[in-house]
Amino acid sequence: MTKAPLFTPVLIGGAIILMLSFSVRASFGVFQIPIASEFGWPRAEFSLAIAIQNLAWGIGQPIFGALAERFGDRRAIIVGALMYAAGLVLSAFATAPWQHDLLEIAVGFGIAGTGFGVILAVVGRASSDENRSLALGIATAAGSAGQVFGAPVAEMLLGYFPWQSVFLIFAVVIMASLFALPMLRAPQRATRAELEESMGTVLKRAFKDPSYTLIFLGFFSCGYQLAFITAHFPAMVTEMCGAVDPTGMLAALGIETQSALGAIAISVIGLANIAGSIYAGWAGKRWSKKNLLALIYLGRTIAAAAFILLPMTPATVLIFSLVMGALWLATVPLTSGLVAYIYGLRYMGTLYGFVFLSHQIGAFLGVWLGGKLYDIYGDYTMVWWVGVGVGAFSAIVHLPVRERPMQAQSV
Secondary structure: OOOOOOOOHHHHHHHHHHHHHHHHHOOHHHHHHHHHHHHOOOHHHHHHHHHHHHHHHHHHHHHHHHHHHHHOHHHHHHHHHHHHHHHHHHHOOOOOHHHHHHHHHHHHHHHHHHOHHHHHHHHHHHOOOOOHHHHHHHHHHHHHHHHHHHHHHHHHHHOOOOHHHHHHHHHHHHHHHHHHHHHOOOOOOOOHHHHHOOHHHHHHHHHHOHHHHHHHHHHHHHHHHHHHHHHHHHHHHHHHOOOOOOOOHHHHOOOOOHHHHHHHHHHHHHHHHHHHHHHHHHHHHHOOHHHHHHHHHHHHHHHHHHHHHOOOOHHHHHHHHHHHHHHOOOHHHHHHHHHHHHHOOOOHHHHHHHHHHHHHHHHHHHHHHHHHHHHHHOOOHHHHHHHHHHHHHHHHHOOOOOOOOHHHHOO
């Protein structure tokens, strides 16, 4: 019997769209200081806009998942890309905080339409049973590949153009991702029983299942930690890290300031996460997904606590970025794979979309609290410790999850 290929056109096309979408999304933290400085805003103002973006992304995820399953994946992605690009273009002309807040809703919905919820569902349906977990890990790693160059490219472009022009350039990048759309032709791999069930029936069963609730709650801290770091870590490093040695290796590589180090830290996180996501996808086929998730959240908790307790130097920034990066999106193939394994493939996009809403509620709080508590206390220490606490919470709540197909549970 011929072995099913791992790298299909669907996986390659989905990876391209995720890479470009997440390269732009990962760059927003670099704009914190330029936008706040131009308008004289407190840090909480643009932080709120990014927080709203994350919340809109979470609200939009189950909506786009349902749209994709009702009207087709590619149509949902086109709508998402148009909203994403329109939000970026209009944000380039926004001069008031409320305008950025409103337009980031469009950006957030655009990310939902071009992000994990829709793309991973397509990849999951197109993959064979033996390849699904690893394929989800590779697609997730593609998002990290975008993060590798998103923040540094934004930092470089800001050296030549005003932030408004960089937003316009990024809008063109999002529209260019649609050239990969013809590759997304996923076969239907759901079982006959799944095809006969309505979306409402499947959702009702999942919402009544305590394991689904635990997965929902556990994904909260992932969003909190990732969104806070993406939005605030460059500024945190710029303001709190020790100076870069002008005679050291970093300076020789052109990283001479804390600002440049902050942008590179986001890139290092993304680079490490390419390996981490792929390994998580590979491991999810061999070991318990829920136990792997508990270990990942425990590792994040320990790494974050150690980082904030030690003096912040360029070395600790890079070490933390490597460790956190290896655990960064490793939760995504495991969480999406766990949802698909327990509840089936037919409505995977919608079911994962609702779980992802918890992720984005956490993201909203991580970004908003980051700016709010910074303005109150003058640094990020308090909000960082909150992240340590919610990480420990997520490690615990995954342990009772019943990792069995839903049909087996209902017998």
